[in-house]
Amino acid sequence: MSELSVPSFPEDRVFRAAARDMCRLADNPGDVVLVVFGRPGILTGQREISRNDCAALR
Amino acid sequence: MAAALAAGVLLASRLFLATRAFPRVPVLDGWPQLQPPLDAIALGALFAALCGVAFAPRPRWWATAATVLALVLALEDQSRWQPWFYQYVAMIGALAVARDSGDTLAWRVVLVGLYLWSGIQKLNVTFMARVFPWLVEPVAAVLPAGTREILLPGWVVAPMTEIAVALGLLVPRLRNAAVVAAIATHVVIFGLLGPLAHGTNAVIWPWNVAMAVLVALLFWNARGPSALDAIVPRRIGAHAAMLALFVALPVLSFAGRWDSYLSGELYSGNIKVGALSITDRVAARLPDVVRRHVVSDRVGSNMLVFMNGR
Numbered sequence: 001m002s003e004l005s006v007p008s009f010p011e012d013r014v015f016r017a018a019a020r021d022m023c024r025l026a027d028n029p030g031d032v033v034l035v036v037f038g039r040p041g042i043l044t045g046q047r048e049i050s051r052n053d054c055a056a057l058r
Numbered sequence: 059m060a061a062a063l064a065a066g067v068l069l070a071s072r073l074f075l076a077t078r079a080f081p082r083v084p085v086l087d088g089w090p091q092l093q094p095p096l097d098a099i100a101l102g103a104l105f106a107a108l109c110g111v112a113f114a115p116r117p118r119w120w121a122t123a124a125t126v127l128a129l130v131l132a133l134e135d136q137s138r139w140q141p142w143f144y145q146y147v148a149m150i151g152a153l154a155v156a157r158d159s160g161d162t163l164a165w166r167v168v169l170v171g172l173y174l175w176s177g178i179q180k181l182n183v184t185f186m187a188r189v190f191p192w193l194v195e196p197v198a199a200v201l202p203a204g205t206r207e208i209l210l211p212g213w214v215v216a217p218m219t220e221i222a223v224a225l226g227l228l229v230p231r232l233r234n235a236a237v238v239a240a241i242a243t244h245v246v247i248f249g250l251l252g253p254l255a256h257g258t259n260a261v262i263w264p265w266n267v268a269m270a271v272l273v274a275l276l277f278w279n280a281r282g283p284s285a286l287d288a289i290v291p292r293r294i295g296a297h298a299a300m301l302a303l304f305v306a307l308p309v310l311s312f313a314g315r316w317d318s319y320l321s322g323e324l325y326s327g328n329i330k331v332g333a334l335s336i337t338d339r340v341a342a343r344l345p346d347v348v349r350r351h352v353v354s355d356r357v358g359s360n361m362l363v364f365m366n367g368r
Contacts, residue, residue, distance in 0.1 A: 004073040006261055008364035009137045010318050015332035017083040022334055025343040037331040042182040
């Protein structure tokens with residue numbers, strides 16, 4: 001997000017929109033995969049990780 | 059406040075224009091997007107309205123115009139809902155609709171909510187283990203060896219100070235002390251993130267200055283209102299709306315029902331991180347402005363990281 005001089009808005013909706021935009025450059029669904037590391041646990045710091053390729057983002 | 063919003067928008071002007079690589083994300087699906095030159099015209103109109111807010115003897119109508127224009131820009135891209143933008147627009151909106159001295163009370167509640175949630179959100183292990191050590195790195199680097207071990211356990215001072223400031227601002231007898239602590243906090247934050255240390259996220263530098271000025275103007279030697287009057291609205295209006303937006307609703311962030319940046323989570327470590335894993339073929343097709351941010355991860359995959367988790 002240095003292009004915009006601000007940190008990215010950290011929500012799925014924004015991540016998914018950016019990923020879908022990138023999917024326009026992909027030949028195959030697996031060429032672009034959105035990886036989201038969820039909010040960390042308050043006490044553990046552990047994050048849930050989700051992965052979605054272009055097919056799943058449609 | 060109008061000047062601070064104008065400064066933030068100027069420093070991040072590409073965020074508010076249509077000509078950029080990062081896509082705009084409308085808040086509502088199908089919301090119409092401004093195309094050039096309408097985007098620049100809307101931004102220019104916002105600056106004009108902000109000048110009216112700053113200089114007009116009766117700024118209410120200018121504040122209404124600025125709020126409407128800011129909302130138009132906010133609705134067409136969720137990335138624009140940066141914490142500083144959200145705060146300023148809410149405060150200018152309160153100026154537009156408040157009656158009597160209701161705007162001052164509404165503004166005070168905004169600041170109390172911001173300090174409170176900013177402190178609460180930092181009470182987590184990621185802030186302790188990752189964000190705080192990164193924040194104080196410029197200081198730790200110049201301290202004698204061994205001092206770092208003393209500095210790092212002090213992470214809890216940051217959230218507790220912010221929470222204490224919020225509570226202190228509510229109690230008339232403690233207000234001046236809370237103002238001093240708040241200004242000291244902003245000086246430290248500006249020192250750490252500013253040009254002499256990390257030199258990062260320049261858009262929040264004027265925000266820090268504005269917050270220090272606002273907290274002094276709104277709370278120094280202020281005898282009223284009482285804590286009860288501040289947290290219990292007497293009627294539906296700007297004060298009640300600010301209480302809902304800045305004090306009550308952020309609690310929903312813990313259930314994932316209220317956005318992180320509307321809940322004091324900037325630099326809390328308590329946010330989601332997004333990244334794109336892309337093939338060489340896709341990387342080669344990216345515009346230069348985006349491709350230079352592609353990095354290799356541990357296994358050699360191309361990664362484009364939106365957020366660094368701070």
